[in-house]
Amino acid sequence: MPDESMTGDPMRGLVGEAVGRGTPVDAGTIDMAAVETGPEVRRRKKKGLGVAAWLSIGWIVLVVGLAILAPVLPIDDPRAITTDIARRGPLADAGTAPGHLLGGDFNGRDMLSRLIWGGRTTLVVATLAVIIGFVLGGILGLIGGYFRGKVDVVVSLVLDVFLAIPAVILALALVTILRTQPGTKGGGLDPEVALILALGFVSIPVLGRITRASTLSWSQREFVLAARAQGAKHRRIISREVLPNVLPAMLSIALLGIAVAIVAEGTLAILGASVETDTPTWGNMIAIGRTALQRAPHVVFEPALCIFFTVLALNMLGDVVRSKFDVREGGL
Amino acid sequence: MSAESPSTVPSSTALLEVTDVATWFDTDRGLVHAVDGVSFTLERGRTLGIVGESGSGKTVLSRSIMGLLPKKGVVRQGSIMFDGAEIGSASPKEMRKYWGASMAMVFQDPMTALNPVMKIGKQITESITTHLDVTRSFARELAVSLLESVRVPDPERRMDEYPHQLSGGLRQRVCIAVALACGPQLLLADEPTTALDVTVQAQVLDVLEAQQRERFMALLLVTHDLGVVAGRADEVLVMYAGQVVEKASTATLFSDMKMPYTEALLHSIPKIAEPSHTRLTAIPGRPPDLVDPPTGCRFAARCVYAQDRCREEQPPLRPGVVPGHEFRCWFPVGTPEGAEALARNQAAGAVAGGK
Numbered sequence: 001m002p003d004e005s006m007t008g009d010p011m012r013g014l015v016g017e018a019v020g021r022g023t024p025v026d027a028g029t030i031d032m033a034a035v036e037t038g039p040e041v042r043r044r045k046k047k048g049l050g051v052a053a054w055l056s057i058g059w060i061v062l063v064v065g066l067a068i069l070a071p072v073l074p075i076d077d078p079r080a081i082t083t084d085i086a087r088r089g090p091l092a093d094a095g096t097a098p099g100h101l102l103g104g105d106f107n108g109r110d111m112l113s114r115l116i117w118g119g120r121t122t123l124v125v126a127t128l129a130v131i132i133g134f135v136l137g138g139i140l141g142l143i144g145g146y147f148r149g150k151v152d153v154v155v156s157l158v159l160d161v162f163l164a165i166p167a168v169i170l171a172l173a174l175v176t177i178l179r180t181q182p183g184t185k186g187g188g189l190d191p192e193v194a195l196i197l198a199l200g201f202v203s204i205p206v207l208g209r210i211t212r213a214s215t216l217s218w219s220q221r222e223f224v225l226a227a228r229a230q231g232a233k234h235r236r237i238i239s240r241e242v243l244p245n246v247l248p249a250m251l252s253i254a255l256l257g258i259a260v261a262i263v264a265e266g267t268l269a270i271l272g273a274s275v276e277t278d279t280p281t282w283g284n285m286i287a288i289g290r291t292a293l294q295r296a297p298h299v300v301f302e303p304a305l306c307i308f309f310t311v312l313a314l315n316m317l318g319d320v321v322r323s324k325f326d327v328r329e330g331g332l
Numbered sequence: 333m334s335a336e337s338p339s340t341v342p343s344s345t346a347l348l349e350v351t352d353v354a355t356w357f358d359t360d361r362g363l364v365h366a367v368d369g370v371s372f373t374l375e376r377g378r379t380l381g382i383v384g385e386s387g388s389g390k391t392v393l394s395r396s397i398m399g400l401l402p403k404k405g406v407v408r409q410g411s412i413m414f415d416g417a418e419i420g421s422a423s424p425k426e427m428r429k430y431w432g433a434s435m436a437m438v439f440q441d442p443m444t445a446l447n448p449v450m451k452i453g454k455q456i457t458e459s460i461t462t463h464l465d466v467t468r469s470f471a472r473e474l475a476v477s478l479l480e481s482v483r484v485p486d487p488e489r490r491m492d493e494y495p496h497q498l499s500g501g502l503r504q505r506v507c508i509a510v511a512l513a514c515g516p517q518l519l520l521a522d523e524p525t526t527a528l529d530v531t532v533q534a535q536v537l538d539v540l541e542a543q544q545r546e547r548f549m550a551l552l553l554v555t556h557d558l559g560v561v562a563g564r565a566d567e568v569l570v571m572y573a574g575q576v577v578e579k580a581s582t583a584t585l586f587s588d589m590k591m592p593y594t595e596a597l598l599h600s601i602p603k604i605a606e607p608s609h610t611r612l613t614a615i616p617g618r619p620p621d622l623v624d625p626p627t628g629c630r631f632a633a634r635c636v637y638a639q640d641r642c643r644e645e646q647p648p649l650r651p652g653v654v655p656g657h658e659f660r661c662w663f664p665v666g667t668p669e670g671a672e673a674l675a676r677n678q679a680a681g682a683v684a685g686g687k
Contacts, residue, residue: 149404221444222439222440222441222444222445223444223445223446223447223448225400225439226437226439226445226446226507226510227447227458227459228400228424228431229398229400229431229432229436229437230431230432230436230458230459230462230510230511230513230514231428231429231430231431231432231433231459231462231463232432232458232459232462233428236462240447240450240458241447241450244447244449244450245447245448245449
């Protein structure tokens with residue numbers, strides 16, 4: 001019996017070896033399949049934006065679309081007062097307002113209409129402000145980062161000085177100065193223009209710093225020297241060689257900047273430095289509503305949620321922009 | 333007539349005449365003598381190889397000639413005559429009419445020398461339209477033919493691709509095409525194959541050589557590899573610690589080198605005839621600190637021939653037997669003095685630097 005088992009063992013061993021020989025082959029084919037599908041799966045993942053990004057894009061499209069279409073949408077006049085719906089709305093003590101989905105504010109103005117018109121103003125103010133910061137900050141950053149030396153010292157110093165002043169206080173001061181021109185009673189700039197200029201000015205140093213940092217690293221690349229060795233002028237090198245490489249970082253920060261500007265508008269509104277309250281913005285809607293937060297919370301929460309989702313969506317999109325443009329760099 | 337022509341002809345044929353060029357960098361530690369008194373001439377249609385290890389000043393020399401060094405903290409001396417004009421102290425503004433148009437440069441690393449977000453075609457036409465007054469479509473045609481001439485396969489398709497879609501060898505060809513775009517008279521190639529696979533190095537060098545012949549350009553080939561200049565350069569300049577230590581026609585340099593440094597460089601190339609696992613002969617030590625160069629011969633501390641005199645007295649660049657051959661050594665290789673010095677060092681058990 002032990003003999004049999006002795007002879008059986010090697011047999012089993014052989015079988016096992018045969019199986020063992022078989023399995024690596026199988027494993028090999030599986031591996032091959034995995035290798036073939038692997039990169040494709042990864043590529044698809046890289047190309048796809050993901051649910052969060054699509055939701056963000058969807059929200060931005062919705063908000064921007066409504067803001068653009070506000071004049072032609074079948075909504076109430078944001079200034080029209082319907083006393084029945086005053087202080088009524090979702091979660092309000094006075095109950096909901098039939099026919100007015102989001103209720104009315106303290107004066108009985110339709111919240112939905114005010115949100116759409118308010119979004120229009122808020123988005124225009126924030127976008128134009130960031131465009132000012134984008135262009136001026138971008139130019140300063142490119143010049144400082146590209147030429148370096150004394151130019152950079154001056155540019156950096158100016159940007160640092162303005163970064164050191166709390167943005168809200170600076171914006172508040174600017175709005176006040178721009179709206180009240182000395183000498184003329186009630187003169188000065190239109191409140192909306194003043195707001196755009198103030199927020200734009202505040203966003204210059206932020207975009208300037210980012211652009212400068214990015215320019216600094218890109219303009220030390222060899223292709224910039226190569227372009228110079230081919231006789232390209234500074235202006236051409238900055239606009240053709242450096243700017244396209246710096247732009248993704250700038251755009252990503254600019255989207256973030258719009259988000260920050262929206263929040264800043266809200267802050268200024270609470271401090272009473274936004275546009276007049278009869279022109280709704282998300283910020284001044286919150287400012288009005290905060291006096292009765294407990295009895296009619298919807299007056300505050302509706303614009304606050306709009307700001308929340310818009311800021312979140314813009315942040316997500318900033319990341320998407322950055323990663324989308326990065327593909328080329330790490331393309332291999 | 334006959335008395336005049338020898339004096340006028342050489343000066344008019346020499347495209348580039350470099351005399352006593354020195355480039356010093358002002359650093360916190362002191363003046364770095366990166367290039368210290370280099371002279372040579374380069375004629376149209378000829379290739380000059382500049383060989384030396386890292387830190388020998390060859391890249392700084394080529395950038396000094398191009399005028400591509402920063403203005404701040406750089407001391408430039410000596411004269412650089414290009415095509416009859418003095419450019420040794422020209423400002424970047426004055427240099428711009430030469431850059432790309434009559435002198436161009438191929439850089440070491442093709443991975444970083446191309447703009448990652450610009451199409452290949454655009455990068456070539458960009459430099460064409462900078463200097464030549466041509467239409468967009470003509471510039472494109474020119475770019476395609478340039479890519480063809482540097483042997484880029486399927487140039488039409490490559491025009492619309494981005495650098496990351498190309499291999500290293502192809503990218504370097506694109507860089508060469510960019511440099512050749514406006515038909516420069518002088519091409520400076522700064523270690524053009526160092527960053528490439530060995531398998532494509534020869535191809536890229538062949539492209540450079542073919543283009544140089546075809547266009548009758550002067551080519552300055554900077555490299556650390558004697559093998560690169562061996563079959564391609566007409567003349568070779570061996571640099572060490574910012575100085576020219578040996579200058580000769582390529583044939584003379586390889587058959588009758590006088591400078592121990594050149595010999596050491598040659599010995600450090602692995603030879604195919606040697607058995608496997610043969611220890612590679614390396615040059616011991618490192619190049620000297622260029623802030624405070626040694627008083628004697630700069631190579632003395634690493635030289636197997638070095639004697640007391642080498643450490644005390646700097647040898648001048650002196651002519652060899654063959655015309656045009658110059659070297660900087662007290663005990664040259666292949667001479668009785670050299671052999672004696674080597675024997676003395678070996679007898680004393682010295683390895684390098686005579687110690």
